[in-house]
Amino acid sequence: MKAEQAEQPPSFDRPGIGLGTGIVPRGALAIELGLPSHERDRDADGLRTEQLSGDVTLRTGLFEHWEVQFAGSPWQHQRSRLPGMASTRTRGGGDARLALKWAPPTGRESDRWALLASATVARGDAAFSEGRQYALAGSYEHDLSDRWTGALYASHSRGDGERSTVWSPSVSLALTPRLSAFVEAGVTKARGEPRQTVAGAGLTWMWTDRVQLDASFDAGLDADSPDMQAGVGISAYFE
Template identity: 55%
Template sequence: MRLPVAACLLLFAATAHAQGSDDTQPPSFDRPGIGFSTDTVPRGALALELGLPSLARDRDTDGVLSTQYSSDITLRMGLAERLELQAFATPWNRLQLRPRGGPTHTERGAGDAGLALKFALPTGSDRHSVALLASSTFATGDRDFSEGGTQYALGASYEYTFNDRWSGALYANAVRGAGADEFTWSPSLSVALTDTVSSYVELGFTDSDGDPSTAIAGAGVTWMLRPRVQLDASFDVGLDNASPDLQAGLGVSFYFD
């Protein structure tokens, strides 16, 4: 019970801090969704993004049903104009394996952690925006929740604003290291439903060396509970047998300056 209590205390403290802030519009948060926003945190400001938690469920070809719950945390720190540093981790995971006709096996532990630099490229246009994200993930997690080695990734996100309500994005990311080479790309479409509620739909495609390609589709919603506090909910479903059956999550994000 220690983790839920600590999470509740952190949520309460952060919400109280955010409520006491002015109404300056924060940059877009990176969660939820497959990709990331093209905004960066201003110099000296912070953004804290938490998964509360996420769920992944899949049944493999042998009939084993795996259900994993994971918490994730990302801290974004503004270093300069258009440049931010990110620190991220998955400090809590719970994996349940249930074979057909067999006993259920459960594992718990921490996942890997890493650092990233995000840079927003100047475009000279209010409609177009582009950002790059270079990251390294280190094998700091427990055996069942670690990639087993350092991984390096380079991602890019492009966003186009159609009007005051609609926008589209295209995301791509390449990962290398820990015996894996992987490339993911994802188009998405977002709409502002009200001044505080937005929704999106997305597709995601991943090619991995030595593994079948996967395809998923999903949607999500965000709600600005306060000017600097965002709640989110999202899900993705697999479009083929090689893809995870279901991925879903709830989250909360805070902005401080």
């Protein structure tokens, strides 16, 4: 994502796999909504699964270079169907997450980085809960030019006997002062599970100086990855 400019709100963390490096100042609030996200997959047995989910993240500053985040997924809707059988539908809520973000100065305007430590509380319905999880994620951004930015994101999570690691490089381009595009790839490796690899793209549009609209998608690049993940969202900043 682009470097923050004076009198502009900090960069939002959505969309995409990675993590923005902007920090919400103390006394301000950022609200980021997924409206909704959609995932589609078909496994080796022909089981087709589609899931719609709505998610919300609240971000507010603690003090300089630090912010706290509260995130959740209030509603989930999943439909599954085996060949020759009737589909089954499941509805419910997902887990809640508390996170702390730190983005110290680097001394160079072209370079930015941030760390995010989070704890997931297994309060969701059984079909949509991943259990208690703890994660540490980091993102580094470098401005290649006035319009191009490269980024590298990594995260590691563990809990309930599970652990997984995610890597995601991305490149973004400022098409106009308000419209930006990005391409990304992501690799996920969970213990005891095949590696998953996806790639995709997205757009962000600053509808106003403090409201961002976004749309993005990722497609699976192998048989073990979700066939398609897509979503649209809106983010708003309040002082």
